Amino acid sequence: MFFTYLRRELRRRRKAALVVASGLALGIALVIVVNSVSAGMGKAQEKVLQSLYGLGTDMTVTKAAEASAAQERPRFRFDAQEDGSGEEQSTDHVMVQGFQTLASSTVGEVGEQSGVADAVGGLSLQVVKVSGEFTRGRFQQDGGQDGRSGQKGGPGGAQPAPEGRVQGGGADFDVNSYSVYGTDVTEPELGPLTSSRITSGRTFKASETDAKVAVVDSAHAKEKKLETGDTVTVKGTKYKIIGIATADSGDAAAHLYIPLKQAQELADAKGKVTTIYVRATDSQQLDAVKSGIQKNVAGTTVTTSADLADTVSGSLSTASSLATGVGKWLSIAVLAAAFLVAGLLTSSAVSRRVREFGTLKALGWTSGRVTRQVVGEAVVHGLVGGALGIALGLAGAYAVTAVSPTLQAQLGGGGGGAGGPAGGPGGGGMAGPVRQAATKTLDVALTAPVSLITIALAVGLAVAGGLVAGAFGGWRASRLRPADALRRVA
Structure with a gap:
């Protein structure tokens, strides 16, 4: 009798059922997408850390x-050449x-x-x-004289230095x-x-x-x-x-x-x-x-992957913060609103069925049986909304993975740790390869993997949404009296 009446009522009130299910579906879909994107952010950050530390490494130890x-x-020292020209x-x-x-x-x-x-x-x-190589320059005297300036010898017969300039020559390294x-x-x-x-x-x-x-x-x-x-x-x-x-x-x-x-x-x-x-x-x-x-x-400094993750900045860090912070709170708010709307719609539907439930009570239905009937209908609405929400959530996660937006991860950090010769001692406590990679920007493609845990969470939310809506409507239905139905009979 329960399932027969349930099937008949759901078929008769398809539009109302679809409205309630759609509201729940949107909230559940948002939760799936946010959780999937957050999981993708976690994998992206792991990928960045693996590029610095190496797969399987939990921490590094460096000199303090x-x-x-x-x-x-x-x-840099270079040997002098005989002619100093042309030899690399x-x-x-x-x-x-x-x-x-x-x-x-x-x-x-x-x-x-x-x-x-x-x-x-x-x-x-x-x-x-x-x-590179050195090139020797050539000395050219002024006035075209061959190494002489045309002046008379100085005291003691010394020849004055020739006047001129050096042309060409230099170094290319x-x-x-x-x-x-x-x-x-x-x-x-x-x-x-x-x-x-x-x-x-x-x-x-x-x-x-x-x-x-x-x-x-x-x-x-x-x-x-x-x-x-x-x-x-x-x-x-x-x-x-x-x-x-x-x-x-x-x-x-x-x-x-x-x-x-x-x-x-x-x-x-x-x-x-x-x-x-x-x-x-x-x-x-x-x-x-x-x-x-x-x-x-x-005399050592220990850096864990968690310490290094705190230095990751760029669009990856920003998107991760949005997904874990704003995204999760937004999904919770939307889900709570969907539950509330589903409950109010169910309660409103019960109000329009006063004559029906009053008549059923007059025929011998107890308040508990009426409540169970309303809760049963609400749970079915929730399951339908859950199925729609899972489908929408999977579609959204697939779209994110298919598009694969590229995020940038930058490692900021502590002091002067550059990969080049200018790197100062002990810059930031990160060593060799980590120090060099810290000066780079990594491009990471974002994915949105959907886990079985996320699917299970969606099913749980669907049932919870149905129970919340059923609680609203069941409480309202349990307060109806047969006399209310008789007063509404034309």
């Missing part, structure tokens, strides 16, 4: 800034990024700390290459700067290289700890027209290119990757690292691990 540390200034000369100056290093033994200390699953060190370098990262090839699961895919050739082997091999970032390889099998020369040492890596975020941590031991030799930094990449046993306990490392390993 020293206020008294002196900056190293690059100096070049020199490489290799500097440690940030001029702050830790002893390699610190990697072991960090790895022994409670909550640390794995730790690996790396050395970030900046190479400044100056190349090109300055090229690029980054080199020394990676521990025995630990391929941690570090900045893990955020890149090998698109040509191969990555390092565990046995190549001191091999003269290199992996080149694809953008740098394209600019310099490099391929696997070619060689690159750094400070007179030739490295064979074994692979080309493409960064997932579009911006690599370094232009060139070589084994850690080779990087230490280039920079005269034997037994030194600039960055220790750490993976925690439990990603939910990062604060405790961070505190333990800073307490037990002296």
